[in-house]
Amino acid sequence: MASEEDDCPVWLADDGPFVVVLDPLDGSRNIDASIPTGSIFGIYKRLQELDHLPVEEKAMLNSLQSGTKLVASCYVLYSSATIMCTTFGSGTHAFTLDHSTGDFILTHPNIIIPPRVIECRHSYVNKVCCFFVMSGQIYSVNDARYFDWPEGLRRYIDTVRQGKGKYPKKYSARYICSLVADFHRTLLYGGIAMNPRDHLRLVYEANPLSFLAEQAGGKGSDGKLRILSLQPVKLHQRLSLFLGSPDDIEELQSYGDVQQKVNPGYEV
Ligand SMILES: O=P(O)(O)OC[C@H]1O[C@](O)(COP(=O)(O)O)[C@@H](O)[C@@H]1O
Numbered sequence: 001m002a003s004e005e006d007d008c009p010v011w012l013a014d015d016g017p018f019v020v021v022l023d024p025l026d027g028s029r030n031i032d033a034s035i036p037t038g039s040i041f042g043i044y045k046r047l048q049e050l051d052h053l054p055v056e057e058k059a060m061l062n063s064l065q066s067g068t069k070l071v072a073s074c075y076v077l078y079s080s081a082t083i084m085c086t087t088f089g090s091g092t093h094a095f096t097l098d099h100s101t102g103d104f105i106l107t108h109p110n111i112i113i114p115p116r117v118i119e120c121r122h123s124y125v126n127k128v129c130c131f132f133v134m135s136g137q138i139y140s141v142n143d144a145r146y147f148d149w150p151e152g153l154r155r156y157i158d159t160v161r162q163g164k165g166k167y168p169k170k171y172s173a174r175y176i177c178s179l180v181a182d183f184h185r186t187l188l189y190g191g192i193a194m195n196p197r198d199h200l201r202l203v204y205e206a207n208p209l210s211f212l213a214e215q216a217g218g219k220g221s222d223g224k225l226r227i228l229s230l231q232p233v234k235l236h237q238r239l240s241l242f243l244g245s246p247d248d249i250e251e252l253q254s255y256g257d258v259q260q261k262v263n264p265g266y267e268v
Helices: 028-033 055-063 143-148 151-161 179-189 202-215 246-253
Strands: 018-026 037-045 072-078 082-087 092-098 103-108 117-124 127-134 138-140 192-201 219-221 238-244
Touching: 018 028, 018 055, 018 202, 028 037, 037 179, 037 202, 072 179, 072 202, 082 103, 082 179, 082 202, 092 202, 138 151, 138 179, 143 151, 143 192, 151 246, 179 192, 179 202, 179 238, 192 202, 192 246, 202 219, 202 238, 219 246, 238 246
Parallel strands: 138 192
Antiparallel strands: 018 037, 037 072, 072 082, 082 092, 092 103, 117 127, 192 238, 219 238
């Protein structure tokens, strides 16, 4: 088991079938203000071919598995409702805690990130009428960092918020600064959630959430590459993270230069 809060993974049992990587409390700086927080989990199979190695070594290598090897991912959102959203590789499904029984009830089966534009067709006598319902025009980023962003990311955000992107509607901004909450909204409402600086962790945050995004028909990217295709080399490896609908991620990536390399370490 490897936790974002610990320097090294721990080996719990020789015969445990699974490896768990977790961020136990994401968005912790929000707690005193009662802003939503969350937990994130990724689950892999134990690599039995490494069983002969010393404990520290096999604990580390088991925790550094590629995101493509995830067998399950989950986040729990602590907000006006407590929601557990999971994937076992066959869709993304969310369960809401019923406080009266302690059970998690399946409330959001087969979540699909809303596509940016939904085409509706209606048939009338001798006529097919087609119109579009716009959906998902939301971007989520800490744009106080605007002047540290690369030129491509600035152009992308400037473009979509003026309604001059591929879809002709001005985007709205939403940023909670709690990754689980920002991602949960993106799953349900669409759009794109991002942290372009190398702050979030590949193992504990980017991989599990990208697996959930993909299983909901979306994408997880570092601005250039599919997150799940990246091989972790360090347990606490940080990177740029973009999660959202396929249209939004593809449009963002077309701007090329979107990873924030200047990261002075912000106070708040
Ligand atoms: O300061 P930024 O760049 O807006 O980063 C905020 C992000 O950092 C987090 O608080 C996680 O940071 P920690 O891992 O240091 O707790 C996310 O929940 C949030 O999305």
